[in-house]
Amino acid sequence: MERGRAVLGPALTLIHTGGAPTRSVLTGALGVTRTTVGAITAELEALRLITVDARPAGGARGRPSHRLDVDPQGPVVLAAQLHTDGFTLALAGLGGRIGQPLDLPLRANDDPRGTLRTMAEEAARLIAASPRRCVGAGLAAPTPVTEPDRLAVISACLGWPTGTPIGALWEEELRAAGIELPPGVVPAVANDANLAALAEHRHGAGRDARHLLYVTSGHQGVGGALVVDGRLHTGSAGLALEIGQLTVDPDGLLCRCGRRGCLDVEAGPPALLAAYGLPAAAPLTEVDAILTGSRAGDRAAREAVEHVAVRLGRGIAAVVDVLNPDRVVLGAFHSALLAGAPELLPATVAARAHWGAYGPVPLSPAELPRPELAGAAELAWEPVLADPQLVAG
Structure with a gap:
């Protein structure tokens, strides 16, 4: 099963992006045996990440194959988008499925920490109202964000100082608001255009x-x-x-x-x-x-x-x-x-x-109605797509 565990992430990514609608397609895409794919999908199902249809459907050559989909009741991530005059929050499942967005204004002349604190507090309320577990958080920001130190640069449109540590502040305020993510998962932040591109590539016009x-x-x-x-x-x-x-x-x-x-x-x-x-x-x-x-x-x-x-x-x-x-x-x-x-x-x-x-x-x-918000969700899912076992427990 070591080989199977090594491809858990690639398998989940294929299902997440619609590239493997059945076990037979997943078998071909991963280049592993049907037995290995059976074990992979069973583990992903046990983690509440996907569902496996118990009734096989016809495959490409007429061979029945079990349909695969993301679990509609499985974990979610927090997707957040910061605008120049407000912010948007939503909970997002796998498969590019974004819940009802919540659009809220920002207080005038608020500093970066105050802005992110307001977002984190509203996010905590959104998460608390959902029965689904939150396993990640991503923020799309209208500014370039450096890697790996996560600093906001050229952020004049926000009225923030150049070099604002947006990543560290976002992480601190989420923690202060009582939002707990699985061990090893760090709240992420990136430029909104980059994230929109990622979302359109996985689920939209760039597929x-x-x-x-x-x-x-x-x-x-x-x-x-x-x-x-x-x-x-x-x-x-x-x-x-x-x-x-x-x-x-x-x-x-x-x-x-x-x-x-x-x-x-x-x-x-x-x-x-x-x-x-x-x-x-x-x-x-x-x-x-x-x-x-x-x-x-x-x-x-x-x-x-x-x-x-x-x-x-x-x-x-x-x-x-x-x-x-x-x-x-x-x-x-x-x-x-x-x-x-x-x-x-x-x-x-x-x-x-x-x-x-x-x-x-x-x-x-572009095809997605809110590509930046969808991209924030993709950013939040990245650790889980790399290692699905992060959601265990």
């Missing part, structure tokens, strides 16, 4: 991609992330894929970094407002109105959408040249730009990318 580039935008700025062979590429210190500082228009808008035409200011919601002739600080509802107007045939709105789409395409092309991904997934705002310029955006990427003429990289809209 089955080998090299996945994810491009997203929040209220301000543009973020990127790369998943290679199922793993996030975060660089030597967790700060890779900060694509927002790419120059896409040398005569463009002034960026906070002091230069002009960075992707951060040329391809986010404020850029669309500016292209339409509105102040960058206009309500975000105006962004939706411009996108809607473009689809309805409003010329000024369409020109604004195309203006931003061209600059987004230039930025994506530059990253594609360096990384050579086989798929690009776009977050919500950029997916709307793709819908508004379905030919122009892909054509810009193909024309500007060095290898574009030899096979344009597919651009796909």
